[in-house]
Amino acid sequence: MWFKNISAYVLAEGFDLDVERLQQALTDHRFRPCARSEQSRVGWVNPVESRNTDSDQFVHQLGTYAMVCLRKEEKLLPSAVVSDLVEEQVREIEARDARKVYRKEKLQLKDEAIATLLPRAFSRHRVIHAYLSLKDRMLIVNSSSASQAEELISALRDALGSFPVRRLNVQHSPMALMTQWLKDGQCSHGFRMDQDCELVNPMEDGNVIRCKSQDLSADEVTAHLDAGKQVRKLGVVWNDAVSCVLTAELLISRVRFEDMILEKAREQEAELAAEQFDQDFAVMSLVISDLLAAVLEAFDGLADV
Template sequence: MGALADSATALVHAAGPFWLVRLQREEKLLPAAVVREEVGDRIAQIQAAEGRKVFRKEKMTLTDEVTMDLMPRAFSQRKSIEALMDERNGWLWVNHASAPRAEDLLGALRDALGSLPAELPDTRHSPAQTMSQWLLQGNLPAGLQLGADADLADPQEGGGEVRARSMLLDCDEIRSHLESGKLVQRLALEWDERVSFVLDKDLTIRRLKFDEQLVSANDDIEEDELVRRDADFLLMSETISELQTLLVKSFGGLSE
């Protein structure tokens, strides 16, 4: 596969063991107010021509007819969602916070490939309990540092929640909440001066941001912009894969 061009139409790209795929869909934008106005006009025409009321069932039929009539003239909007696949280690990351949208992409991949057994990683140790211990004891895995945000919650139904933002997490206030039984639900972390991110208790990685030094690592490749783009893609993909491997290992590895 050649280097990824600067084009929104490129749906698949590969470099080394990594594949970037994009699901792109075109959605028609037909405002409900436009439909209601046209339905109202047609109802008025019927009432004037036939001297009768238009009841609910007929209104629903008219709404369907108007929608079908107006759809070809509606504006189109393209929406896309991307996924990164690591063929070497069997990882797949979907770049979207919505679970239904992520499942749309997985469904499209299953249709294209015939099958795709994908599920969230299940680790031997509970991420919520393990991250809580990190905050209580300050014993983060090598290379990981605390960020400045955390969400805590009592596991009991109806228990309280705490959202810490832009604060020092290694403090008595946070430890007091944890000692009272609350567990980490989300935790902001930094890794090896390469990336910052927020980790959920289900191992979802959010707000992933690459360090500026990493982003500019391939700037010296000037002779071919597409070659540099390819090198950037490979570097970022390798970084994400290494981070995922570290996180799973930090929670005891995958369950059998």
């Protein structure tokens, strides 16, 4: 389980989370498949065996790290299929009763069409892994989607009753510092530039320049910076261990662990898949903790709330 994205959240001061309490809370909110009339449902599953919905283990703890996994089932009901059924029913009513069907009745027919089609709809399942770094007091979510991360946090709040967290908020503007890195041609705190970036004009939302697999020291890139564009996303490599894209919102996306990190997780031969999961989790969580510490240090630490 190697995370491809890192959305980091900080636990509020004074909020202490006991792993046993978390396990019990998630047990009470375990995943159960959608009923025939339900369009979607979320719940917790075993983070090691996310396909096993019969497991009673919902928190996988390894040292000061505790992984969880949220599973969501969604019924696939294309809007065009619903619309076709409603239009067919509207034509039948208008022909039979010699009257026009208006909006309010159409909405009622739409609800009835959805209720009719749901039991026959295919289901799509997805899972979101996340882990708590108890020592760092952080939640790390493997998602580049803010809405998906918030969905997982909302599910934790539902289970626990309270789960106060906030996105990383740092002292130094990430956009300003990344722009300065690009202007200087070098980064700091163990980071070096890769070959991707996204430049924006702060005064014009649609004015975006995307550079992919390019020499970021090229004259054309410098010209955009001289014209006032700023860096919203920057591809970087940290300590020759992790390549990723840093964003102005401090989302770390397109995470790729270099071979030396992957090999470290396989120094000991694992006989079972669960053993390899633990080895991967142990190495990954330590590397991510160090990476986030470098990010916070580069941007002058967490800002006061």
